[in-house]
Amino acid sequence: MAIASVESKLILDELDHIQMMxxxxxxxxxxxxxxxxxxxxxxxxxxxxxxxxxxxxxxxxxxxxxxxxxxxxxxxxxxxxxxxxxxxxxxxxxxxxxxVNGKEIVRKDLPMTTKTFSFDTPNFGDAATYGTHTVDIVRDVYQRDHIxxxxxxxxxxxxxxxxxxxxxxxxxxxxxxxxxxxxxxxxxxxxxxxxxxxxxxxxxxxxxxxxxxxxAIVVEWEILPPDTREDNLTKILGKVKNPILVKTISDRYGALEKLKPRQIIRGTSGFNRYFGAMFEDDLVAFENLEYGNALYVMYENWPTLSQKTRLELRKSDGGGYERIEHRADWEKTLARVVNQKRDE
Structure with missing residues (x-):
């Protein structure tokens, strides 16, 4: 085999090894x-x-x-x-x-069976001159199932x-x-x-x-008392350790707290986590911990609306909720919307 061919084979073998890791x-x-x-x-x-x-x-x-x-x-x-x-x-x-490949199961629970292995070996150590002969080796082996x-x-x-x-x-x-x-x-x-x-x-x-x-993307809500800030934050944060996210959530919790909610709410779905505040039975504000770019104030049948995806909300007529982005004046906007709905 030429040197180039040997090098090519080594490269291909290495690529196969990398791909199979x-x-x-x-x-x-x-x-x-x-x-x-x-x-x-x-x-x-x-x-x-x-x-x-x-x-x-x-x-x-x-x-x-x-x-x-x-x-x-x-x-x-x-x-x-x-x-x-x-x-x-x-x-x-x-x-x-x-x-992809199936598998082979070694059945050690079954009796072993006899199997003959055959291979060619050179005569007198020189196959080119004297040819080869077949050698048979008999061994006991475990039975196998092929899946x-x-x-x-x-x-x-x-x-x-x-x-x-x-x-x-x-x-x-x-x-x-x-x-x-x-x-x-x-x-x-x-x-x-x-x-x-x-x-x-x-x-x-x-x-x-x-x-x-x-x-299947269902948000399950837990109602928390509003006067246990540290305990509530511990539940809301869960395993969140990022100091920036911890501060952001704490600050937003504080903004909701200023509006004197009846209860704090915490929600989870299969891949999202929410928290917010309930001001009246039909008036809540909440946001997603991961998205973090907006909160939703819902004032018509919020348990049902909160189960909708953002795509479904956008496709609806927009009734029953307001979306507030976290811009510089978001706290003022939140206070205005909550107070307005409280007075209605």
């Missing part, structure tokens, strides 16, 4: 068993068949950092671009590798475009009958496949649409 993800890659929340959902979903799917807010800055390169995500003109569906790469993790590849793909769809982020639905394209005796193992496999690749996992009825995915 496991990809590190900033999220938990999988589960040893089906999470209790998923089991409960299977029991209460009211469907005969289910799919593994999940919703996630994908930050464009994370895409630009390369966190979603394995999904071929890119951002162009502040829009998330992606293929309609992807076949998970085998180096994303164990489940993705099995999905075929599943070749499952993940479908990708946009639910909502946000400022600097996109809410995306991921769906593993395989349907499971709830009466299938193999349901638990198959469901766990797909939960791990989607979790490994996206960092989120959930299940829906097999006929779920984008509207069903949207309805």
């Amino acid at each position: 496991p990809i590190k993800m900033p999220w938990k890659k999988g589960f040893r068993k089906i999470p209790p929340t998923i089991k409960r959902k299977v029991e209460t979903l009211g469907a005969d068949a289910v799919i593994v799917a999940a919703v996630k807010k994908v930050k464009h800055e994370d895409v630009n950092k390369g966190i979603y390169d394995h999904l071929s995500f890119t951002v162009e003109d502040d829009k998330l671009k992606y293929p309609e569906r992807i076949m998970p790469q085998e180096n994303v993790g164990h489940t993705s590798k099995v999905n 075929a590849p599943r070749d499952n793909t993940i479908k990708i769809e946009t639910i909502e475009e946000l400022d600097g982020a996109t809410v995306v639905a991921f769906t593993v394209e395989e349907t499971f009958d709830l009466s299938d005796p193999n349901l638990e193992g198959d469901l766990l496999f797909n939960l791990n496949l989607i979790q490994e690749n996206t960092g989120v996992s959930d299940i829906f009825g097999s006929a779920a649409s984008l509207e069903d995915f949207k309805s």
Whole structure:
């Protein structure tokens, strides 16, 4: 072989090695068993068949950092671009590798079996002169089960475009009958496949649409007493450690506090966290901890309005709420709107 060919082969081998190295993800890659929340959902979903799917807010800055390169995500003109569906790469993790290649299970629980291995060896150490002969070696080996590849793909769809982020639905394209005796193992496999690749996992009825995915983005509200500032801030901040964000949230809490609310409210959904204040039964002000660019004052059926995405609010007639951006005079605007609605 020519030197150039040897060098080319070494380069190709090194590239193959790099491509096969496991990809590190900033999220938990999988589960040893089906999470209790998923089991409960299977029991209460009211469907005969289910799919593994999940919703996630994908930050464009994370895409630009390369966190979603394995999904071929890119951002162009502040829009998330992606293929309609992807076949998970085998180096994303164990489940993705099995999905593409299948696997072999060594059955140490079964009796060993005898197997003959044959190979050619040179006669008198010189195959060119004296030829070769076959040598057979008999060994006891464990029996093995061969599991075929599943070749499952993940479908990708946009639910909502946000400022600097996109809410995306991921769906593993395989349907499971709830009466299938193999349901638990198959469901766990797909939960791990989607979790490994996206960092989120959930299940829906097999006929779920984008509207069903949207309805899963539910904000659950907790009512807190207004006179326990430090305790409330601890609950609202959760694991937030960024000193700038901590100060921002504390300052905004203070602005709401000045208007003497009846209660403080704290809310969470699958990927968002909110806090705000209730001034009357039908008058609340709240904002998203992550977006941070505006707060919403809602004064008509706020529990229902608060479940809507910002896209749905924009598409509505605009009634029932006011959006206040955090400009220089936002506190004055907030006070004006709250006092005006209190007097109505």
